[in-house]
Amino acid sequence: MMNQSDVPNSPDGEDNISYDGSACTPLVHDGDDHSIDSNYEDPEIPTISSGVKAMLESVSYDADTIRKEFKTYQDLLPHPDELLQQQHSFHWLREKIQKSDVELPRFLKYNFEGGIKPHHALCCVLLNEYQEQLRLNTQTTETRCVYTSLVRLLSFGFLHPQLNNPASFIRDQFRRVAHAVPTEVVKPPVLRKKIKNRGLPVPNYFLDPEDSKQFPPHIALLVILQDGEKESRKLDSILYKLAFSLFALVALLLRIVLEVIGGAGAIWGGAEVFTLRNSENAELWRWISVGVGVLCFLRFVTLNAPQKEDEGDILGPAGPWSLRLPVRMRAVASHPFHYFVRATPAS
Structure with missing residues (x-):
């Protein structure tokens, strides 16, 4: 029984x-x-x-x-x-x-x-x-009214401050x-x-x-x-937040250099390596490099901009921001944009 x-x-x-x-x-x-x-x-x-x-x-x-x-x-x-x-x-x-x-x-x-x-x-x-x-x-x-307003302004109202x-x-x-x-x-x-x-x-x-x-x-x-x-x-320490914010900012800038500026630079340098660029057509190749850089930037935004579907996946308590230090650093380096902003506003 x-x-x-x-x-x-x-x-x-x-x-x-x-x-x-x-x-x-x-x-x-x-x-x-x-x-x-x-x-x-x-x-x-x-x-x-x-x-x-x-x-x-x-x-x-x-x-x-x-x-x-x-x-x-x-x-x-x-x-x-x-x-x-x-x-x-x-x-x-x-x-x-x-x-x-x-x-x-x-x-x-x-x-x-x-x-x-x-x-x-x-x-x-x-x-x-x-x-x-x-x-x-x-x-x-x-608590971060200025930061919130800045994020909303720069993202045309599409992004919101992250909850870390x-x-x-x-x-x-x-x-x-x-x-x-x-x-x-x-x-x-x-x-x-x-x-x-x-x-x-x-x-x-x-x-x-x-x-x-x-x-x-x-x-x-x-x-x-x-x-x-x-x-x-x-987790609420100012020094802790500042250290990770600086780390995320550097990681974000490095990704822009590698994935955006690097793409434009590769076209410019590659054209010279293969003797396609000379003094007569340098301006043309400059614009081609800029065009490729714009495409690389659009790709960067598409891959890295936060989406609503990210909630509860790569963010939050079940995601990388909550992990031990070495893994957390690797996660922030992989998704630096997400450390600062999210697609959905805080309730």
Whole structure:
């Protein structure tokens, strides 16, 4: 005999089957129920727009409780950049905390231990922050007004300042879908369906675990909890930002020299090597070189300009900006333009 509460809490946050109360027999759900294109009508589930408080009331778990729990195991966790790089598994984190004789947080417990799914806890914390923002009737403050205006002006309104802090990126993805997120406990497929049915992008940490862009919700939650704490101060350090900004700027200029000016120079120099250019036709070859340089510049922009499809791929918490130093430097050198700007505005 097995009750639903005895079924282990799946570390990836997915429950594709449920169990009845009389036997350990999976109840197969109609596949059409979870289809995005299904005309199956879900029961009305309260969302943030309905004014329901951001609290998992049915299981007596709220954002304050989650943050209080965090203080008990905070010193045991790797730093945010290591968490983001290695994406430690649910089981690894459980064992690390248990070895220190510290009470496990509920989102790292199994169902029979009174556990809560990591994505439920993440929703709880982010919804709490979102509702607090709505209550105060404030918008996300733009701390770089001059930089923002400059980016918008130079890009004719097409580009926006990049979010290089992983916690900021996680919050930004959530704010885009907050009004569609149920405040009651729902399974991940239902959550994704609710978001997609409103034509909204599903945040990386709510994607199916089989999706290559999926980012573990328990890691996203820990990064949010660590934000503003001592272990994450490096990410907000002025010197840290300045160093990477200079590195990205130099990398961008070098790519322009190699991919744009180098193309024009190759035509000019090649014409002389093959004795095609002389004093009589030098002006013609100069214009040919300029024309090739323009084509190289258009190619450079096409390959390097941020696109909306980049979100959650080469950017953000699941992307290179969050990795350990050597890999982060290589990523910024490969995509220096993306370090400064993005295609979508911050929510």
